[in-house]
Amino acid sequence: MLDLHVGLIGAGVMAQTHLEAWITLGARVSVYSDDGHHAHLAQTHSVHGVEAATSLEHLLADCVLVDICTPTGSHKELILAAVATGRHVVCEKPLAMCPDDAREAADAAARAGVHLFPAHVVRYFPEYEALHRAVTAGAVGEPAILHFTRMTAYPDWAPWFQDDTQSGGILTDQMIHDFDFARSLVGNPVRVYAQVREIHDGHHIAAGTAVLTHASGAISYFHGLWGQPGTSFRTTFRIAGSGGVLHHDSHETTAFRVLAHPADKEDDRIPPVGLFENPYAAELRDFALAVTTGRAPRVTAHDGVMAVRIAEAARESARTGRAIDLTAEEAIR
Structure with missing residues (x-):
């Protein structure tokens, strides 16, 4: 089981899918979304200790790894915000809408010395x-x-x-x-x-x-x-x-x-x-172990940039x- 605090951004289909995988892995999870739907998502899974963050800043201040499950157009800015606070990031594919944005996000993570994982679950x-x-x-x-x-x-x-x-x-x-x-x-x-x-x-x-x-x-x-x-x-x-x-x-x-x-x-x-x-659990476990043990993950930020x-x-x-x-x-x- 993972001793890891994950900040999940988003409350849609993919966020729910990732949340269930994190729960399976034993991670502690806080959730946040701009539309406010995260409150219901957290309440639904409160028996597993899932909490609703009051703001993005609150989420980023209180986790080790950020998991971004929002529409593609928002990915780059959320990645930049997360790595600026020194957080490792899992981002649902695609990493960004265009190669320049994906490259900018990957370069920012590298400069900050944190991992950026594109979630290519296949x-x-x-x-x-x-x-x-x-x-x-x-x-x-x-x-x-x-x-x-x-x-x-x-x-x-x-x-x-x-x-x-x-x-x-x-x-x-x-x-x-x-x-x-x-x-x-x-x-x-x-x-x-x-x-x-x-x-x-x-x-x-x-x-x-x-x-x-x-x-x-x-x-x-x-x-x-x-x-x-x-x-x-x-x-x-x-x-x-x-x-x-x-x-x-x-x-x-x-x-x-x-x-x-x-x-x-x-x-x-x-x-x-x-x-x-569960492939989503396998994927997130791989990323989490890269953060906690330093081993190389199966998918890298460069892979995400090249896919875009x-x-x-x-x-x-x-x-x-x-x-x-x-x-x-x-x-x-």
């Missing part, structure tokens, strides 16, 4: 953990083609998702998960091409596609969907390389399988994955209809 889902271990161990040889899909119902529980200037739309808010994961597998991209189609007539629907060409020579394909109400959550990935193929579909009863060639071998198989760990850069390039490509060359960008270094 890296902590067991299927993706198993994928990363397998690819790193050479299960598919040299990765060549990566294909990711992600779909769910349109996030209409908050109006800011419909405003691309606040959320970044499907490319930044949803597909950034898979951009980040592909980069963790095969390195930085050098070229990005993307398209987006949105419908705001009756039900809100958004679909995005993107192609990343990586410096390693690998090519990643992405498909994202925010669908009609009732659209079930589904993810897939398929990684093909010189030594085989890894495939996963969350709708299949077999959660993870390896298709290796020329023939399956005992040592080609993925060890059983534990499906009982890729998403911004995808948005620019979708706006202009042209591929975006990242080799001349300062962010790829």
Whole structure:
């Protein structure tokens, strides 16, 4: 159990999700939100010792680690306020709306000597953990083609998702998960091409596609969907390389399988994955242990900056209809 005081900023869906994970981990939590909804959130979880802070200043003065779960447009200023008081920060993805803001936040944390953790929770889902271990161990040889899909119902529980200037739309808010994961597998991209189609007539629907060409020579394909109400959550990935193929579909009863060639071998198989760990708890535990023990976390501030850069390039490509060359960008270094 964690002996840690967390200051949680926000009271929406993600704040509730993070709060439940912190409670599971045994952390002491105070909450605050500008809209005042944090009071109800604290009351609902008062049996676990959750308290409502009276102001942002009160929250920052009385915690060790700050967890930011607010709309994306507010992230940078909240990060800067937290690191200015010497607090470590967990920030729900994306780190900021644009690469310059993400870089400014990361640089401020570095100057203050505190950790800044971007909460890219997909890296902590067991299927993706198993994928990363397998690819790193050479299960598919040299990765060549990566294909990711992600779909769910349109996030209409908050109006800011419909405003691309606040959320970044499907490319930044949803597909950034898979951009980040592909980069963790095969390195930085050098070229990005993307398209987006949105419908705001009756039900809100958004679909995005993107192609990343990586410096390693690998090519990643992405498909994202925010669908009609009732659209079930589904993810897939398929990684093909010189030594085989890894495939996963969350709708299949077999959660993870390896298709290796020329023939399956005992040592080609993925060890059983534990499906009982809450990925949000695993993520926050990793970040908390980095703060309390000094060990390196799985996801760094630089990872968060790069994910925002890729998403911004995808948005620019979708706006202009042209591929975006990242080799001349300062962010790829």
